[in-house]
Amino acid sequence: MQIIDLLVIVAYLVATAWLGLVLSGKQKDLKDYFIGGRTLPWWAVCLSIVATETSALxxxxxxxxxYLGDLNYLQLGFGYILGRVIVAFLMLPRYYDGEMITxxxxxxxxxxxxxxxxxxxTFLVTRLLADGVRVLAAAIPLKVILDGFGIHTSYFVIIVVLSLVTILYTFIGGIKAVVWVDVAQMLLYVVGGILAIIIVTATVGGGWVTDAVEAGKTNLFVFEGNPISSSASFLPSFIGGAVFAMASHGSDQIIVQRLLSCRTKVEAQKALIWSGLxxxxxxxxxxxVGLALWTYYGQATPTELGLTRDDEIFPLFIIEGLPTGVSGLLLAGILAAAMSTLSSSLSALSSSTVNDVYARLKRTPMTDEQGFRVGRWATIGWGIAFILPATVFESDSGSIVILALGIAGITYGGLLGAFIFGIFNRRANAVDANVGFAAAVAVNAFLFVMEKYVTGEVWVAWQWYPLLGVIVTCVLxxxxxxRHPAPAMRERVSTS
Known part of the structure; x- marks a missing residue:
């Protein structure tokens, strides 16, 4: 790493804040701030969705x-596509009915x-925890960089700096700033990944593909193992992945907020389905990239390379294996992914705080001016709050991707279950939905805590959490x- 790499990263952080402010325009009211006045083109929303769910993870x-396994993670991608198609035609039309903001x-x-x-x-708490992990993911390569320059600082300081820069353009620009910066950031980190493959191929030749095939690392489908507890198996990846996508893209405000910023329902459906592909x-x-690096590093384990976390493999290559300037560009790409998710979370958390909590608890009707002011202060508050979970999860030595998805899955099932329950069960009332939802969250939280902090054993793969939550919510x-009469019977009783 040279000083020019550090300058590229700093320049990127400054340019990101500037770009968000320039593209955002003036925010006149809540609708402008939280859903961009419903004027954003579908392709920009599509790329923003991808950037949001990608993150540094x-x-x-x-x-x-x-690098350590094979290609079985792609099984999840097939389920993601199916889940988005279902959301596009089952849930999206209901959001566009009634001009909803969340x-x-x-x-x-x-x-x-x-x-x-x-x-x-529930969304506020879960998003805070899950995205705390994503902020940590961005801090990992930055700490490696700074250590290389002899600047020994803590994860805490790095997390604070990242949070402050992202708060700036989200606070002022609202969802418009978030979406347009997401578009630029996504293009940057995807190009960075492709560039890494090209450079490794130029260094070691195209033999890395042959090496991966001969070692069985190109296996895509896995049909062995217990389908309940094995996260690598096809069934939990495909079916669980589809339900997970239905929950994350149909009941998570961070994605729904983007879809509601499209001009029409049809454009929102198009943005959602294309994002899956x-x-x-x-x-x-x-x-x-992982397969290429496996050959590049001579099939060495992360420990043999002197790494303290498995997730440091790609950052190590960026710092040691790339030309000056290119390293800074790729690290800026990682920052791009992290900041796109953080800014998206801030905007979604702020909108949910205002519309789902503040407006509901306020005794008098909320004016646009009040909501606008509370929304901006909520953006600052949530940005600062990210610092705590990001610091706490620093000690977790497992896969950072699985950790974040597992946390999100705790409540995704209950949220999705409540939506499905409300759509198909016309007999139910608020108490039925709330009790079922609370039970679903409790069951998944119990499984997560037992695996991570008590037994260390996987009883149920994390992909099944959303489906399990849906089942508990709908059944209970x-x-x-x-206990209640059916709607038709209710009407007959009231008329008599």
Missing amino acids: TVIGIPVMS AYAYLGKRFGQSTQTTAGL IVFVQFAIFLA GGLLSL
């Missing part, structure tokens, strides 16, 4: 999966304010709903 976490407004419309507030609060290609690119809520 994909850039540094996925290469190590193929995903949880549908639950409020169907079950009442208590369910909307419960879902909103692009994510699949993106997975393939970074898995190929459905049983409770039997």
